[in-house]
């Protein structure tokens with residue numbers, strides 16, 4: 001059986017590893033640049049299941065994905081020798097007013113009722129966990145089981161694991177069309193010159209998924225939502241928890257690197273780090289952890305979350321309406337979190353088709 005995967009981001013690479021490890025002999029990943037070139041290496045790497053979920057179903061899905069990561073990280077380390085930086089650093093979501101704190105109290109109670117660790121803290125309690133928080137906060141919600149990984153390390157591990165499992169990774173290879181015959185997807189065309197036939201094609205082209213020629217019109221559209229990130233450095237590290245302040249976040253890696261994010265911008269695929277983006281990100285980060293004003297600014301970058309058109313629409317995963325075509329795309333803000341569970345679902349769908 002040959003499976004061809006369009007896109008070598010976290011979705012394409014994780015699905016390739018899963019399929020190869022489950023016995024598919026001929027797995028080919030086609031990546032127009034290099035594996036992990038786009039959103040997957042650009043991400044902050046939070047496994048923020050309790051913070052990011054919007055309803056009970058998502059909460060259950062996200063928590064399952066987060067809690068499975070420890071085992072995946074160990075398996076990848078064993079297979080490749082690469083440490084993906086999995087750490088249960090916890091999240092502190094700060095409240096700036098009594099009103100914010102009251103809203104957080106409801107969220108914390110709902111999560112505790114679902115059997116999850118969540119705690120409402122007053123300002124003193126929040127500072128006891130993270131002494132560098134700004135003064136004058138009303139309090140915080142603490143989610144001790146939230147975690148993080150280092151995305152570029154994850155992609156390196158997946159590339160090595162894929163090679164060891166026999167996956168063929170073809171970088172610098174753009175898929176120019178999906179091939180269709182008799183109402184079925186039967187392979188792909190490459191740069192208009194070469195065709196590659198396959199028993200199954202997995203679309204994992206991130207925020208470019210809807211732009212791959214031949215993708216059925218009736219699939220929900222995947223559009224880019226730009227996010228900018230700034231990396232600071234402070235050694236020795238003085239913060240350890242991930243801190244959320246509304247939409248802004250600060251993610252200390254534990255080795256002195258601190259990621260600050262992010263923006264949510266509907267600007268197509270414009271690859272720009274903007275003055276306003278960096279200004280807003282750093283302003284919010286310094287407002288919640290003031291000592292970051294003295295940290296060294298290392299670099300800033302942006303990339304594109306693959307977002308499914310309707311606001312409440314989740315990712316596109318598994319079989320598609322076009323036989324032979326499978327989907328692993330549209331994970332928006334949570335593609336790193338959902339990579340392994342998506343790979344499992346895609347492999348299940350391909351192997352039972």
Ligand SMILES: Cc1cc2nc3c(=O)[nH]c(=O)nc-3n(C[C@H](O)[C@H](O)[C@H](O)COP(=O)(O)OP(=O)(O)OC[C@H]3O[C@@H](n4cnc5c(N)ncnc54)[C@H](O)[C@@H]3O)c2cc1C
Pocket residue numbers: 006007008009010011012030031032033034035036037038039040041042043044045046047048173174175176204205206207208209212226227228229261262302303304305306328329330331332333334335336337338
């Ligand atoms: C700033 C930012 C912060 C984020 N933070 C987090 C976070 O903390 N936690 C989390 O879980 N998620 C986070 N995300 C989201 C996460 O990064 C994405 O959901 C995830 O990386 C999407 O993976 P992907 O493989 O679908 O897409 P991508 O990584 O974009 O990969 C798609 C690949 O397909 C290739 N491609 C496209 N078209 C073609 C073609 N025609 N032929 C061949 N190859 C093609 C591209 O070159 C690319 O390498 C963040 C995203 C951003 C932008």
